[in-house]
Amino acid sequence: MHSTRPTLIVGSVAFDTLHIGGKCHEKVLGGSATYASIAAAHFGPVQLVGVVGRDFPDSATRLLRDRGVDLAGLEIADGDTFHWEGRYSEDLSSRETLRTDLNVFANFKPKIPGAFRAAPFVMLGNIDPTLQIDVLEQIDRPRFVLADTMNLWIDIRHAELIALCKRVDLLVLNDEEARQLSGQGNLVRAARALLAAGPKTVIIKKGEHGALLFQGDDVFSLPALPLGGVADPTGAGDTFAGALIGYLARSNDLSTTNLRKAVVYGSVLASFCVEGVSTERLTSATPHEVNDRFEHFRRLTAF
Numbered sequence: 001m002h003s004t005r006p007t008l009i010v011g012s013v014a015f016d017t018l019h020i021g022g023k024c025h026e027k028v029l030g031g032s033a034t035y036a037s038i039a040a041a042h043f044g045p046v047q048l049v050g051v052v053g054r055d056f057p058d059s060a061t062r063l064l065r066d067r068g069v070d071l072a073g074l075e076i077a078d079g080d081t082f083h084w085e086g087r088y089s090e091d092l093s094s095r096e097t098l099r100t101d102l103n104v105f106a107n108f109k110p111k112i113p114g115a116f117r118a119a120p121f122v123m124l125g126n127i128d129p130t131l132q133i134d135v136l137e138q139i140d141r142p143r144f145v146l147a148d149t150m151n152l153w154i155d156i157r158h159a160e161l162i163a164l165c166k167r168v169d170l171l172v173l174n175d176e177e178a179r180q181l182s183g184q185g186n187l188v189r190a191a192r193a194l195l196a197a198g199p200k201t202v203i204i205k206k207g208e209h210g211a212l213l214f215q216g217d218d219v220f221s222l223p224a225l226p227l228g229g230v231a232d233p234t235g236a237g238d239t240f241a242g243a244l245i246g247y248l249a250r251s252n253d254l255s256t257t258n259l260r261k262a263v264v265y266g267s268v269l270a271s272f273c274v275e276g277v278s279t280e281r282l283t284s285a286t287p288h289e290v291n292d293r294f295e296h297f298r299r300l301t302a303f
């Protein structure tokens with residue numbers, strides 16, 4: 001069941017070099033917009049806005065197009081594609097960045113194609129909040145805007161992030177970022193402070209410990225699916241957010257009950273994402289497998 005309501009996704013498209021459990025996966029497909037787009041495309045059409053260099057292979061653009069991602073907003077600039085290198089700890093619970101080559105991403109100024117400006121559902125992936133605001137300036141008033149961010153922007157673009165908060169419906173961030181942005185150590189207080197800054201809804205991701213959804217006085221807590229094996233945690237957060245907004249676009253229902261379901265779908269796709277290296281397993285998951293895992297969550301949380 002695919003909707004005709006597209007989801008517009010802006011973010012990074014990258015090559016990632018990943019050191020995981022003694023193995024090195026060199027220059028595999030990555031980036032926040034890549035993961036989010038493939039995840040959202042499980043639910044309906046996606047319009048991606050990003051930049052790559054001349055080295056970006058046809059096989060990668062084909063993979064995205066074949067999934068139903070419209071690449072009219074993917075700029076091909078002179079230079080190399082953004083490259084990120086990271087090493088995971090043995091238990092995969094943490095990672096360190098070894099290298100960030102911004103390359104063509106350094107001069108990225110998102111340009112929203114005319115045909116994308118009426119997108120009703122918009123995900124502002126993790127980029128400079130100044131650029132996230134710039135994207136909002138270029139589009140018609142969307143029905144729903146989700147913004148993601150990271151510690152770097154909380155450090156160096158705090159005021160811009162607070163300004164952005166006033167213009168988004170849903171802010172998605174991890175527990176550490178929520179504490180840092182709000183200045184509150186307790187997550188419930190952090191969420192309340194963030195809600196007071198503007199967004200109607202705040203989701204705090206806690207990695208392998210699941211996610212918390214805050215809306216007004218309502219709180220929803222979902223564990224992560226206990227998985228037998230994790231191959232590569234990269235992109236789980238972007239996948240979570242992409243699937244969540246893709247599901248909302250498909251269902252076109254912004255009720256609290258449906259937002260809870262969207263959190264479950266986000267967690268379902270994130271569980272597939274981490275089972276394979278790069279976007280492998282996220283791409284291969286079938287609608288049947290997605291539904292099966294949704295039901296698995298129902299059993300997991302029923303009592």
Ligand code: AMP
Pocket residue numbers: 012014015016029030031032084100126127233234235236237238239
């Ligand atoms: P996640 O594991 O969800 O935090 O996302 C990982 C993805 O973020 C990787 O595929 C990287 O290419 C991308 N990434 C890493 N650093 C940055 C950055 N500074 N800006 C944008 N994307 C980044």
